[in-house]
Amino acid sequence: xxxxxxxxxxxxxxRVDFLIDTQRRVxxxxxxxxxxxxxxxxxxxxxxxxxxxxxxxxxERVIGTVFGERLAxxxxxxxxxxxxxxxxxxxxxxxxxxTAEVHLRTPEGVGAVQSWVRLANGGEQRLVVESVTxxxxxxxxxxxxxxxxxxxxxxxxxxxxxxxxxxxxxxxxALREVLVDMNFGRLLAEARSSFSRTSQGTWxxxxxxxxxxxxxxxxxxxxMWQVENLGGWRWExxxxxxxxxxxxxxxTDRDHQWRQALHPGDELTTVPAAIAIGASPDGGxxxxxxxxxxxxxxxxxxxxxxxxxxxxxxxVIFNDFMNTLMGDPTTERLLPLIDAAAxxxxxxxxxxxxxxxxxxxxWDTVGAWEESPTRFPGGLIEVVDRIRARGMVxxxxxxxxxxxxxxxxxxxxxxxxxxxxxxQRVVDNGRYHLDLRxxxxxxxxxxxxxxxxxxxxxxxxxxxxxxNPGPGTDLHGGSPGAGLLAHQxxxxxxxxxxxxxxxxxTLENCAxxxxxxxxxxxxxxxxxxxxDQQDHYRYPAIAAAAPAAIAPEQAASWAYPQPxxxxxENAFALCNALLGRIHLxxxxxxxxxxxxxxxxxxxxxxxxxxxxxxxxVPFWPLGLPGWTxxxxxxxxxxxxxxxxxxxxxxxxESAAEQTLPVPHLxxxxxxxxxxxxxxxxxxxxxxxxxxxxxxxLPVVGTACLVAMG
Numbered sequence: 001x002x003x004x005x006x007x008x009x010x011x012x013x014x015r016v017d018f019l020i021d022t023q024r025r026v027x028x029x030x031x032x033x034x035x036x037x038x039x040x041x042x043x044x045x046x047x048x049x050x051x052x053x054x055x056x057x058x059x060e061r062v063i064g065t066v067f068g069e070r071l072a073x074x075x076x077x078x079x080x081x082x083x084x085x086x087x088x089x090x091x092x093x094x095x096x097x098x099t100a101e102v103h104l105r106t107p108e109g110v111g112a113v114q115s116w117v118r119l120a121n122g123g124e125q126r127l128v129v130e131s132v133t134x135x136x137x138x139x140x141x142x143x144x145x146x147x148x149x150x151x152x153x154x155x156x157x158x159x160x161x162x163x164x165x166x167x168x169x170x171x172x173x174a175l176r177e178v179l180v181d182m183n184f185g186r187l188l189a190e191a192r193s194s195f196s197r198t199s200q201g202t203w204x205x206x207x208x209x210x211x212x213x214x215x216x217x218x219x220x221x222x223x224m225w226q227v228e229n230l231g232g233w234r235w236e237x238x239x240x241x242x243x244x245x246x247x248x249x250x251x252t253d254r255d256h257q258w259r260q261a262l263h264p265g266d267e268l269t270t271v272p273a274a275i276a277i278g279a280s281p282d283g284g285x286x287x288x289x290x291x292x293x294x295x296x297x298x299x300x301x302x303x304x305x306x307x308x309x310x311x312x313x314x315x316v317i318f319n320d321f322m323n324t325l326m327g328d329p330t331t332e333r334l335l336p337l338i339d340a341a342a343x344x345x346x347x348x349x350x351x352x353x354x355x356x357x358x359x360x361x362x363w364d365t366v367g368a369w370e371e372s373p374t375r376f377p378g379g380l381i382e383v384v385d386r387i388r389a390r391g392m393v394x395x396x397x398x399x400x401x402x403x404x405x406x407x408x409x410x411x412x413x414x415x416x417x418x419x420x421x422x423x424q425r426v427v428d429n430g431r432y433h434l435d436l437r438x439x440x441x442x443x444x445x446x447x448x449x450x451x452x453x454x455x456x457x458x459x460x461x462x463x464x465x466x467x468n469p470g471p472g473t474d475l476h477g478g479s480p481g482a483g484l485l486a487h488q489x490x491x492x493x494x495x496x497x498x499x500x501x502x503x504x505x506t507l508e509n510c511a512x513x514x515x516x517x518x519x520x521x522x523x524x525x526x527x528x529x530x531x532d533q534q535d536h537y538r539y540p541a542i543a544a545a546a547p548a549a550i551a552p553e554q555a556a557s558w559a560y561p562q563p564x565x566x567x568x569e570n571a572f573a574l575c576n577a578l579l580g581r582i583h584l585x586x587x588x589x590x591x592x593x594x595x596x597x598x599x600x601x602x603x604x605x606x607x608x609x610x611x612x613x614x615x616x617v618p619f620w621p622l623g624l625p626g627w628t629x630x631x632x633x634x635x636x637x638x639x640x641x642x643x644x645x646x647x648x649x650x651x652x653e654s655a656a657e658q659t660l661p662v663p664h665l666x667x668x669x670x671x672x673x674x675x676x677x678x679x680x681x682x683x684x685x686x687x688x689x690x691x692x693x694x695x696x697l698p699v700v701g702t703a704c705l706v707a708m709g
Contacts, residue, residue: 025044047068061194073090076088098120112300190241198232209517225248249273257479316582321585619635648700
């Protein structure tokens with residue numbers, strides 16, 4: 001091939017432009033609704049690190065691999081699967097026999113694209129893969145104010161730290177703060193480092209979110225991404241040829257002890273990753289561009305997940321755990337709670353941890369999932385029957401992937417049913433970890449779920465995951481990371497099987513709250529617990545930020561009003577969940593009639609607005625919240641009505657009035673009202689010309705939900 005060639009693929013909301021250079025290497029040179037084809041010396045379509053071949057330069061980055069440059073274009077094919085437009089680009093290295101199929105797909109009308117890669121060894125020699133990208137995008141420039149720096153100086157990077165009880169802590173930083181300007185144009189060299197985030201062990205979001213973004217400060221154009229794996233992942237932003245690049249990967253050797261041997265005829269498939277695109281509607285503030293990218297990613301997440309009635313019904317769930325029974329349920333404690341939850345308007349009642357254990361303790365004896373006769377003298381069915389009699393669907397808590405070290409299952413299951421490393425069972429916090437590749441494990445867990453559905457009529461399972469046993473299992477002779485990925489794919493298959501057998505069953509994703517909040521899990525499971533945070537004044541920072549990483553109708557936040565709280569404090573706690581999914585808790589059975597009426601009012605308001613949530617997209621009038629911000633706001637933009645929850649938290653001194661930009665309503669006369677709490681000291685105002693909502697909350701520790709339409 002002596003001349004460069006180009007081709008494009010996509011639809012009106014998303015177009016991808018490809019360049020095939022004279023050596024038949026393929027690059028993405030345009031991404032957006034109207035991206036031009038611009039010749040580029042950017043990065044290969046796939047970067048593959050193979051043992052014994054390495055990279056072209058000494059670097060900590062995942063780019064610059066020998067095989068990445070050698071994989072040559074063989075052809076491409078377009079297809080369609082329902083609403084998804086699909087593209088496959090074929091690459092090959094004829095010398096080594098390594099081939100790569102790069103798969104891209106995008107939902108019609110959505111500005112987002114998903115990508116994954118299938119590698120195959122068609123040669124005669126064994127190849128050991130140490131990392132392979134799911135998506136690589138180069139040539140990202142800040143534009144406008146990039147200046148002589150080639151555009152990197154005009155870019156901001158968004159990233160989110162995660163921690164138990166402190167999830168979704170987003171930060172926006174100038175990319176030049178983390179990528180030092182070393183004047184590579186004069187040095188005739190390239191950087192060796194990057195700005196990256198990775199997971200650790202089996203918690204996909206135990207340290208960071210697999211989601212991030214780049215915003216061009218001048219135009220507001222934003223690229224948002226996510227890696228879709230429940231274990232190892234890496235995303236990396238760096239500088240290459242004077243502009244930025246983005247690489248998205250699943251597990252790697254350096255980060256996760258993942259290596260995959262490909263014998264002749266073997267193949268592997270990477271985990272999926274996705275990029276969404278947003279631009280500031282007025283070409284101004286990059287924060288608007290972030291909201292537009294989040295809207296596109298939200299639409300993509302909705303297209304990605306398996307259909308389920310919960311996604312549109314959004315039933316109100318009462319769970320007995322948080323700040324209430326805390327893992328110590330009994331018939332005596334549950335019956336009055338069930339009655340109070342029903343009176344408040346709950347539609348599901350979930351019995352959380354502890355229902356299966358007696359005096360022996362419920363932490364390191366888990367595994368059999370049989371009811372405790374000491375907790376339920378009349379049988380668990382007595383409690384479940386009360387739940388149904390009060391018009392609610394019963395639910396139970398499970399932690400299916402673990403077996404306690406004191407559980408009979410620890411001896412009954414074969415050794416190959418457990419994670420092992422260096423010929424020893426992996427133990428974490430008093431639990432062994434099951435390996436769902438083993439048929440005995442699948443048979444055991446299928447039996448548990450089918451029994452609970454048949455015997456108790458359970459319609460909801462809260463699936464928790466409170467361990468992080470490290471890089472994985474080397475039981476079958478491979479790397480621990482490869483064993484972990486295989487187990488996790490088997491887990492996803494098991495979840496699909498459960499929902500295939502029980503299509504009306506609702507499954508909640510929980511891992512000590514939000515420690516496994518990823519779209520490998522959320523493409524199957526209906527809800528995500530956003531946190532285990534017990535302080536209702538800290539929760540707004542989590543609840544408001546969650547929709548950047550989770551579709552609002554899947555983001556379940558706790559609302560735990562208490563009898564010892566005053567009315568304003570209970571209203572604050574209830575506001576934490578009104579623009580997502582409600583996990584109602586608290587000692588409702590001990591409340592006064594006035595307190596119960598306030599809870600019932602909040603639930604009634606939620607039931608009026610919940611039909612709008614499944615199609616609404618998030619925005620942040622005050623920006624994504626800081627952990628200690630005194631004022632926080634989350635908005636949902638619906639087709640006819642916009643909703644905004646506003647919190648004024650105790651602590652730092654703050655003004656009693658806050659102005660909130662709502663740019664998509666600028667220039668419009670809209671009706672505004674406080675939906676909850678109705679008896680409030682708050683006052684609101686609207687300026688159509690400025691596109692600004694003014695909220696006054698004279699008392700700290702108060703909140704309100706506003707409707708605009």
